[in-house]
Amino acid sequence: MTGLAVNIDHIATLREARKASYPDPVAAALVAELAGADGIVCHLREDRRHVQDRDVRLLRKVVQTKLILEMAATSEMVGIALDVRPELVTLVPESREEVTTEGGMDLIVHNKSIAETIGALQNNGIPVSIFIDAEPEQIKLAHQAGADMIEIHTGTFCEANGSARRRQAFDKIVDAAKLAKKLKLGVNAGHGLCYNSIKAFKGLSEIDEYSIGHSIVARAALVGMERAVRQMRELIDAL
Ligand SMILES: CC(=O)[C@@H](O)[C@H](O)COP(=O)(O)O
Numbered sequence: 001m002t003g004l005a006v007n008i009d010h011i012a013t014l015r016e017a018r019k020a021s022y023p024d025p026v027a028a029a030l031v032a033e034l035a036g037a038d039g040i041v042c043h044l045r046e047d048r049r050h051v052q053d054r055d056v057r058l059l060r061k062v063v064q065t066k067l068i069l070e071m072a073a074t075s076e077m078v079g080i081a082l083d084v085r086p087e088l089v090t091l092v093p094e095s096r097e098e099v100t101t102e103g104g105m106d107l108i109v110h111n112k113s114i115a116e117t118i119g120a121l122q123n124n125g126i127p128v129s130i131f132i133d134a135e136p137e138q139i140k141l142a143h144q145a146g147a148d149m150i151e152i153h154t155g156t157f158c159e160a161n162g163s164a165r166r167r168q169a170f171d172k173i174v175d176a177a178k179l180a181k182k183l184k185l186g187v188n189a190g191h192g193l194c195y196n197s198i199k200a201f202k203g204l205s206e207i208d209e210y211s212i213g214h215s216i217v218a219r220a221a222l223v224g225m226e227r228a229v230r231q232m233r234e235l236i237d238a239l
Pocket residue numbers: 007009043045070092099100101131190191192213
């Protein structure tokens with residue numbers, strides 16, 4: 001069965017908009033699990049714009065499925081990961097000015113440092129995924145760097161204008177997923193996926209799990225977290 005990992009970052013975004021104590025992303029994670037999530041994702045950004053250290057530590061205590069920590073490959077974040085011990089770390093590129101993650105990790109540029117970060121985490125029993133663009137070169141480099149999994153950046157496909165661009169972006173995802181499986185990497189996919197774009201993935205059995213946050217939280221604001229997660233769960237079950 002294809003997995004659904006629910007990213008609760010933007011519950012924290014709503015809380016941080018007022019620097020309030022609610023809504024609590026930890027509570028959202030528990031509801032998401034009850035509604036059928038296979039995992040909970042949180043991205044502890046260096047600037048702490050949404051998820052806070054307290055959230056990650058509490059999530060570690062209460063999440064019953066699996067906790068996936070998205071983070072930059074910095075020594076501060078590696079220290080936190082070694083302490084919190086999530087079931088999976090996903091390394092993502094970060095830029096302070098971006099509104100959201102703008103692309104995958106460039107392993108042509110960061111190959112050596114990423115391999116070191118992967119080693120530091122794996123040597124302590126923490127599996128590592130790398131968030132990368134659907135480019136064959138990046139996938140081969142992720143494999144060479146020793147990653148356990150990759151997460152294919154789906155944002156380019158989700159944002160593509162026009163059917164030709166959309167098709168081209170999707171074909172790259174298909175090729176990337178097939179290549180990664182051939183290299184015996186686990187394959188996750190995420191960023192920008194919504195209740196409509198997820199339907200395009202029907203039949204793409206190479207993808208183990210989808211990581212989806214913003215669209216679920218946006219729907220949850222209107223219909224509630226449980227319904228929003230269940231509706232996404234049903235779409236993924238129908239793929
Ligand atoms: C890597 C990724 O796709 C997620 O981290 C997602 O971007 C949610 O976090 P932000 O919205 O802060 O980028």
